[in-house]
Structures are given as structure tokens and as C-alpha cells.
Amino acid sequence: MLTIAVSKGRIYQEALPLLAEAGIVPSVDPDKSRKLILPTERDDVQLVIIRAADVPTYVEYGAADLGIAGKDVLVEYEGEGLYEPLDLGIARCRLMTAGPPGRPVASRRLRVATKYVNTAKRFFARRGVQAEVIKLYGSMELAPLVGLADCIVDLVDTGNTLRANGLAPQELIMDISSRLVVNKAAMKMKHGPITELAGHLARIVSARAARER
Amino acid sequence: MFPFSYPADDRWLLPEGIEELLPEEAERLELLRRRVLDRFAAWGYRLVMPPLIEFIDSLLTGAGHDLDIQTFKLIDQASGRLLGIRADMTPQVARIDARTHAGDTPGRFCYLGSVLHTQADRLEKSRSPIQFGAELYGHSGRASDLEIIRLMLEVLTTAGVERIHLDLGHVGIFRGLARQAGLTGEQEGELFSLLQQKARPELTAAVASLDIDPPLARMFTELVDLNGRHGVMERARECLSEANAAVHMALEELAVLAERLGDCCPEVPVNFDLAELRGYRYQTGVVFAAFVPGYGREIARGGRYDDIGKVFGRARPATGFSADLKVVLRLSGLGESFVGSGEAIFAPAVSDPALIAAIRELRDAGRIVIEALPGQQGDAAAHGFRSELRRNGERWCVCPVASKDT
Structure with missing residues (x-):
């Protein structure tokens, strides 16, 4: 079996x-x-x-x-x-970072909301960026809007949810x-x-x- | 905070991954321990008891980063040096062979004891395995590989583990290809971890990104498929025909070993996996593992790791295996409980030298006798004893316990 x-x-x-x-x-x-x-x-x-x-x-x-x-x-x-x-x-989709377009890069530690905690930590470490990862279980798009995080790491398919919430896809982490x-x-x-x-x-x-x- | 939280007094809680065994399991484990050690002894493997704790430099020799992370450390107040609690006994036994075994005769050692890990095992969730194993030093070649594999199979069978499958590989194949391709340590490491996951898409991409000859690239990617029961060695010879002499030697070693195994253990299914590289950092030849249905990974593993004793001043060929007795306990079909109060004899609380002598005689003969305490709750029947000592004139004799109704 x-x-x-x-x-x-x-x-x-x-x-x-x-x-x-x-x-x-x-x-x-x-x-x-x-x-x-x-x-x-x-x-x-x-x-x-x-x-x-x-x-x-x-x-x-x-x-x-x-x-x-x-x-x-x-x-x-x-x-x-x-x-x-x-x-x-x-x-098929893409794992990406996303955030409000045009926001200047924070000079303090970057705060990232995601359910992919390990992946996000590894990605930002490789980039040489100190990032604080906040574990969320859903509705990631909300986090930058309410000031919970500077950006998010999430799966992006069409990008419609991001756009509807005033966010833009930023960097590709990997194709999924x-x-x-x-x-x-x-x-x-x-x-x-x-x-x-x-x-x-x-x-x-x-x-x-x-x-x- | 929680609707049902731990009681405020949680002093009874054990640390994560640390467990205690209650009588039933502890007794079964002890039975297995004796059986395993007796079988090692029957093969001429001498028992060693390495220390629980020693200087970190000698514990971690040649073992690499993983063992370093797994080892609990503390400072020795006497010498100011760093101590480690053993997380693996293999390097300790290697030290024992290198420092104490005189002459070039084969050294056969076995060991069994607790080790501690800082990180809980993913499957077992344990940080306190009971490791056992055997090592054979001073012989290089098929005969010693075969002896260790046969010993592993026999010890597991003696411990009540059934339907064992054997997995065979050889680290010399991948290592030979890596040398032939002139890979850097980093490149070798990347291909190694992709091979461990049999991640064909990533492996193909990684190999393509290396600047190596097409035949070599093909051999690396085809390694992923060189596994299975039958015909693997034939396919391997064909696929790896353009590999260097080291690879061919490794293939030959493996093929002959498998043939011998088929002769002496025909009932054990043998699976080949030429991309399986357990312990690649220190292994130097044949690697093997035992699997059983219903358990998600190997239950015992081992292989050849020549020169492990070098850092201790003496490099000798070496091969061995190890396993966790707690895992074996769970998979063992041996008697649920081999000692129980049902077989014990109840002795009344009577002050009589003749009774004491009778009890001593029974215990000398290996029987279990439990003496009643004056005023204790319940009689022999209430405690489930089936026999008790009763006075019959001058003598005390063992009689069946009368059930309560009669």
C-alpha cells in the first residue's frame, strides 16, 4: 500500500x-x-x-x-x-518580498511579516540585512498598512491582492x-x-x- | 493565560527530550541490553566504557560542525578547560583503540551507554538516546566490512527486530567523481546536500552551472537514479564507465560485498543507493544502514572510516556501526514484560530463621521473593501473587495462592 x-x-x-x-x-x-x-x-x-x-x-x-x-x-x-x-x-507562483512602493529604506532594523520565518531570515541574512521577523499566519498584506512591519515575504501569484492593498512586489526570493x-x-x-x-x-x-x- | 495551564507546582516536569523509563520499559530495555552485549561478546567484541564527559578537543575530533552543536559543554573547574558531555561514543572508542591497543592485531570493541544531545531528534524528539555499537580496527577490506554488517544484522535480530532491510552505498563513488571534476570544497558540499535529497531538478541545474566535462556532468546527475534492489550495479558500471579508477574500485568493492552478503544472509533484502552518503565527512568506504517497515528512517547505520584514530596518534583502518537502544526497544518484538509480580513469590511477615533460609534459597535459584511488611495493606491474592510461602510443619514451601472465593 x-x-x-x-x-x-x-x-x-x-x-x-x-x-x-x-x-x-x-x-x-x-x-x-x-x-x-x-x-x-x-x-x-x-x-x-x-x-x-x-x-x-x-x-x-x-x-x-x-x-x-x-x-x-x-x-x-x-x-x-x-x-x-x-x-x-x-x-506555480513566486516567493517574493513586497511592501508599500516608494517608502524609504528604514535605517533601523527591518521588520518583516511572514509565515516563512526561516526562509525570510536566511534571505535577508544573505543580503546582509538585519531583519526582525514577525510570524503571522495569514493576511500578511495588512502588516505594512498598520505599521506592524516594513515589508512582507509571501507567495505572489497574480499580485492582485498586493495591489488592492497598495503594496507592490519587490524582490524575487525564488520561483515556486x-x-x-x-x-x-x-x-x-x-x-x-x-x-x-x-x-x-x-x-x-x-x-x-x-x-x- | 491558558484555559488549562500547568499547575503552579511543576517541579516534576523533565526537560524537553529527557525521559525516564518506568519498570516495565526499564526491565525490557535491560533485557535487550544484556542480549546485545552477550551477542557482542560471543563475536569477540570487548566491552569498553568510555567516560561520560571529557575534554572537548578529543570528543570532537574530525567530527565536524554538527557534533559540535549537539554537544553540551561546561568548564572544568580543575583545569579551566572546556569539557563536553559525549554526544557520540564513536570518537571515544577510536581514542581508546589508538591509545591503548598495542600491536597491529585487529581490535574489536563494543560499547553501550547514554549520550546527550543539545538538539532534540526530529523524529524521536529525544535528547537522551542510549547508543550502542561495535567497532573493528586494524583491517582494511571486504572481510571486515562484511563482519560488521553481519554483526549488526545478528544483534538487531537477537534484540527482537524483524524484517530488516539493508541499504548499501559507498562514499568513494561520489568522492572519486568530485576529485575527477576538481570540485572545490564548497561545490562538493552543494552537490552532496542535493544528492542527499535526491533533488533532481536542483542537482541538474547545479551541475550545469559548474564548468565540467559533459560526461562528468552526466555521471553526477545519473547518480541520483542509481538505487534499488536488482541490476543497480550493472547500471552503475555502465553509467560510470568514464569515471576514474577510484570510482571503479569502489564499485567493485560494493559488488563483491553484496555478493558475499547474499551468500551468508540470503533472507535480508539488500537495497543499493549510490547517492546515499551518510556521514560523508568522516566515512571513507562502504556505508550501510538497517531499515524496518513502519519506521521512517534507518534504525542502525555504519560504515568504514579509516584513519579516525590519526588525531590520537595512530591511524588504523576502521569500520563499525551504531544504533539507539531506545529505538530498538520500541521496534523489538521481545516479550512485553519478562519479570512481573505474577511470577514472584509472596512471603508472610513472620519472624522465623527457617523462613529467611527458605527465601534465600529461592533467591539463589533466581526466583523473585517479596517479603510482606508487618501490617501492610492486602494479602498475596490481593496483590496478584500466584504463589506464596507457607509453613508445612518444620519446613516452608511454595504453595499456590488460594483465590478469595474459596
Whole structure:
């Protein structure tokens, strides 16, 4: 039995067609069910639906053999217990800094609001900037408006939310897309089924990329 | 502040990652400890007990940054020098071999004891593992690698761990490729960590950014896929055909080792992973690890680390493995509890030299006897004893405890 951890929302919606092409179709719709473990039409594969930031934890512990997680979550997790062999090319966006346009650079310590605490610290340290990171769980855009922070670090897709709140994207930290992650022990002990599935997904992803080109 | 907070008196709380074992678990752990040490002894591995604490310079030799962070430190009031509480016993055993083992004969040592870590383990959440392991010094080559792997498998099996999978790799393959490509330490470090994550997209990009020959670049990226049960070595020989002699030697070593393992432990599934480089900084040859279903990472690991004794004045070939007895305890299928009050004998609170002699005789024979205290609550039946000592004329004998209803 292979257990795949997927987070609800955009990643799930975009992963579904990929998984379906690989023959994995959940037999229950997670939006209509309260079930957290979804059987699929393949007897040997099940999905667990969890929060995005929890995917690396489930996979590192071996509670799930595989997972689909955004690169943003993986970079923030800082774990060494995972393999991330495949870029699925879905749920693409950018991790950026953003702030009110035209505001002069503060001469004191920069205050940054984000849910990506580790990533933000590392980014500003590399820039040689002393930054104080304030952990928030959502609505990051509000922080500069109310004087809680000078800027934010967050995912940017269209940039509409930023603009609607009078903020502008500033620096690109990294391009983000979802990865296939694999538990290290599962990779050793379920090598056959896992490499087969990963190989199948890799072929689907490169065929898609070829079509887009 | 919290709707349910800790009681004001929380003196009973233990520090994070520090635990105590209650009788049931402590007794099982002790059973495992004896079994493990007995098995080491049966293979001729001599027990050493390195100190809990020693000068930091000797604890951290060749180990690198991670062990430095993991080590609790304090100042020695006697010498003014920095002391460390051991976070890993391997360097201590290396020091023992280098300083005390005379001659060039093979040195076989085993150890078992508590170590402390400053950072809690990600999976176990523990900062106080009980580390055990074995080291074989003074022999270079397949035979000693094979002996240590067989010993690891046998010790784990003796400790009640079942369905063990073995993972095999060789640090000489990646190291040989890095030398051939003339990588700087920094570049080597970057490729190393990407290989540990099997992060193929990042690895491909990183290799492309290096100014190296296309065949070498291809070999680095193909290393990610050189893993699995069957046919890996054949694929590796093909993929790495343009590599230098060191890489070919490493491949050959691994292939022969795997063949020998197949002969002596045919029941153990062997997985190869040529990009798995556990302990890359100090390992010099074959690396291996044991996995079991239901546990997210290796339960024991080891490999060859020749020259570890160099800083202590004597470089010898070395290979060994180590594991955490607390993890083994959790995965072990050995008896839930091997000593319990059910098997103990209850002795009444009677002042009689004959009773004392009878109790002594039973204890000498390895039985458990618990003496009643005058005026204590509950009799033998109430405490769940199945047998008790009763006077029969001049003599005391062990009789079944009568149940209350009769």
C-alpha cells in the first residue's frame, strides 16, 4: 500500500489531473466528505488530505510514503529526512518580498511579516540585512498598512491582492512549484512501486512541458 | 493565560527530550541490553566504557560542525578547560583503540551507554538516546566490512527486530567523481546536500552551472537514479564507465560485498543507493544502514572510516556501526514484560530463621521473593501473587495462592 499526502486547495486541484493520468483517482471527493483518508480506484494507493505545511512532517515520519508539497513549504521546513526527486510543475507562483512602493529604506532594523520565518531570515541574512521577523499566519498584506512591519515575504501569484492593498512586489526570493517528496525508508523498502509511480509522473510532467513549449 | 495551564507546582516536569523509563520499559530495555552485549561478546567484541564527559578537543575530533552543536559543554573547574558531555561514543572508542591497543592485531570493541544531545531528534524528539555499537580496527577490506554488517544484522535480530532491510552505498563513488571534476570544497558540499535529497531538478541545474566535462556532468546527475534492489550495479558500471579508477574500485568493492552478503544472509533484502552518503565527512568506504517497515528512517547505520584514530596518534583502518537502544526497544518484538509480580513469590511477615533460609534459597535459584511488611495493606491474592510461602510443619514451601472465593 502506498500512502500519498496531499494538501487541500490549489495543490490538490492541480495534482488531481496529474494523478489521474497516472491511474490514481480518488473514489471520494474531499470537498464533499469529511474523510481524511481517501481510498482511490487503485487498491494499492490511498491519499491523505492534510494542511500544506504538514506534508513534509507526515512524509518524514513515514506516516505517508509520498507527498506533494510546494517548494515554499519544503524550504521553510529545513528537513533532511526527505527525498524530493521530481518537480511536478504545478501550483506555480513566486516567493517574493513586497511592501508599500516608494517608502524609504528604514535605517533601523527591518521588520518583516511572514509565515516563512526561516526562509525570510536566511534571505535577508544573505543580503546582509538585519531583519526582525514577525510570524503571522495569514493576511500578511495588512502588516505594512498598520505599521506592524516594513515589508512582507509571501507567495505572489497574480499580485492582485498586493495591489488592492497598495503594496507592490519587490524582490524575487525564488520561483515556486510543487514537488513530489518521498520518505527515505519507503524509498528503500518500497522501491519498486515508488520508482514506478515517480517515473510515470515524470513522463507525464515532461510530456506536458513539451506541449506547453 | 491558558484555559488549562500547568499547575503552579511543576517541579516534576523533565526537560524537553529527557525521559525516564518506568519498570516495565526499564526491565525490557535491560533485557535487550544484556542480549546485545552477550551477542557482542560471543563475536569477540570487548566491552569498553568510555567516560561520560571529557575534554572537548578529543570528543570532537574530525567530527565536524554538527557534533559540535549537539554537544553540551561546561568548564572544568580543575583545569579551566572546556569539557563536553559525549554526544557520540564513536570518537571515544577510536581514542581508546589508538591509545591503548598495542600491536597491529585487529581490535574489536563494543560499547553501550547514554549520550546527550543539545538538539532534540526530529523524529524521536529525544535528547537522551542510549547508543550502542561495535567497532573493528586494524583491517582494511571486504572481510571486515562484511563482519560488521553481519554483526549488526545478528544483534538487531537477537534484540527482537524483524524484517530488516539493508541499504548499501559507498562514499568513494561520489568522492572519486568530485576529485575527477576538481570540485572545490564548497561545490562538493552543494552537490552532496542535493544528492542527499535526491533533488533532481536542483542537482541538474547545479551541475550545469559548474564548468565540467559533459560526461562528468552526466555521471553526477545519473547518480541520483542509481538505487534499488536488482541490476543497480550493472547500471552503475555502465553509467560510470568514464569515471576514474577510484570510482571503479569502489564499485567493485560494493559488488563483491553484496555478493558475499547474499551468500551468508540470503533472507535480508539488500537495497543499493549510490547517492546515499551518510556521514560523508568522516566515512571513507562502504556505508550501510538497517531499515524496518513502519519506521521512517534507518534504525542502525555504519560504515568504514579509516584513519579516525590519526588525531590520537595512530591511524588504523576502521569500520563499525551504531544504533539507539531506545529505538530498538520500541521496534523489538521481545516479550512485553519478562519479570512481573505474577511470577514472584509472596512471603508472610513472620519472624522465623527457617523462613529467611527458605527465601534465600529461592533467591539463589533466581526466583523473585517479596517479603510482606508487618501490617501492610492486602494479602498475596490481593496483590496478584500466584504463589506464596507457607509453613508445612518444620519446613516452608511454595504453595499456590488460594483465590478469595474459596
